[in-house]
Amino acid sequence: METKVNYAVVGAFVLLLATVLVAAALWLAAGGAIQKKYDIYLAIEEESVAGLNLNAPVKYNGVDVGKVRQIQLDPGNPERVNLLFAIERGTPIKEDTVAVLKTQGLTGIAYVELSGGADHAPLLQATADNEYPVIRTKPSLSTRLENVLTSVLAKLDASSSHLNDILSAENQAAFKNSLADIASVAHTLAARKESIDAGLVDAARLFAHASQASVKLEPALDRIGRAADAVEKMGNEVTRTSASAGKTINSVGSDVGRFTAETMPELERLLRELSVLSTSLRRLSEQIERDPSGLLFGHRPLPNGPGESSAGVSQP
The missing domain is CATH 2.40.30 (Elongation Factor Tu (Ef-tu); domain 3)
Structure with a gap:
């Protein structure tokens, strides 16, 4: 006995199922129940x-x-x-x-x-x-790397240009000449090595003698300084003595006044000479302190000025 199939019901069921599937797909594509905004x-x-x-x-x-x-x-x-x-x-x-x-x-x-x-x-x-x-x-x-590389390449290009300028033919020739001059100076120094060594030894010996002389001159400088102080002290004493003598003479009278008039100029001249002597001694002490070797070797003569001859007379 054959079973009867209702094709109309089957077709309707298939269409309904397809519709539900399409709707579900659209709903899921739209975000489902929670749609994002x-x-x-x-x-x-x-x-x-x-x-x-x-x-x-x-x-x-x-x-x-x-x-x-x-x-x-x-x-x-x-x-x-x-x-x-x-x-x-x-x-x-x-x-x-x-x-x-x-x-x-x-x-x-x-x-x-x-x-x-x-x-x-x-x-x-x-x-x-x-x-x-x-x-x-x-x-x-x-982009940042490209900018950095562009900047680096630009700097390399500029450096290459400067290097080419430095290594130009003219600079290379000048550099070769400088090397040749340096080599010539080195050869000259090597050839005169013994004389240079001897000069250095003499200079060291001269410095040693000058040092010893300066050490020996220190007591003499001290004595000169003390002598200058003594002369100055003596001048001060003479000044005070002359002042007191002037007061005494003024109190004695006219005769003593005449004696004072004759004696005071001599005393004043003596005081001036003592002052000049004191100043000279101080200058000598200061000069020896500045240049102790001058006491042994003498002072170097000053060079002639413009227009002066060796005799110190101006040329026409």
């Missing part, structure tokens, strides 16, 4: 965004928080690229948040890395000039 942010890059594609991940300290929604050249400045990010609502995008382009390993697939966001910084808001909040950007690692 996104906020749009703008970032302006001033470097190449090669390798960055639509729906590329946007990460915040390594955590996926969104995707790249749009990549477009800036109509006002083709050297800049406008990037729109769809970032999950609630992500703490703050005014000090910075976007940087990075690549994943060896694949070269680019993505956007967000960093920064201090606790005290306010949340990033849109301004009157822009429809979306603008996230600041900074150069990527590849």
Whole structure:
């Protein structure tokens, strides 16, 4: 006995099941029961965004928080690229948040890395000039390396140019001449080595004798200094004596006054001579202290001035 199958019921069941599956797929694709909401942010890059594609991940300290929604050249400045990010609502995008382009390993697939966001910084808001909040950007690692390499190559080029200038034919010839002059001086010194050694020995001996002479002259200098002090003391005593004598003479009378008139000029002349003698002795002592060797070898004569002959007479 055959079982009767209702094909209409079977077909209806299949259509209903297919409809449920499609609806479930659409529901899951839309986020399921908890659908995520996104906020749009703008970032302006001033470097190449090669390798960055639509729906590329946007990460915040390594955590996926969104995707790249749009990549477009800036109509006002083709050297800049406008990037729109769809970032999950609630992500703490703050005014000090910075976007940087990075690549994943060896694949070269680019993505956007967000960093920064201090606790005290306010949340990033849109301004009157822009429809979306603008996230600041900074150069990527590849761009910084390229800038550094460019600077290094420029400095190497400049250094190479300077080195070429230093090693020019003229400088090489001058350097060779300098080496030849140095070699000539070295040969001359080597040839006169014995005379130079003898001169050094004589100079050392002369210095030793001068040192000994200066040691021997110290007692004489002390005696000269004491003699000068004694002469000065004697002059002071004579001055005081003459003053007291003047007072006595003034009290005696006219006869003694005449004697004073005749004697005082002699005393004054004597005092002046004693003062000159004291000054000369002090100058001699100071000169010997400055140049002890002058006492043994004499003082060097002063060179003739301009226009003076050896006899000290001006030439016409």
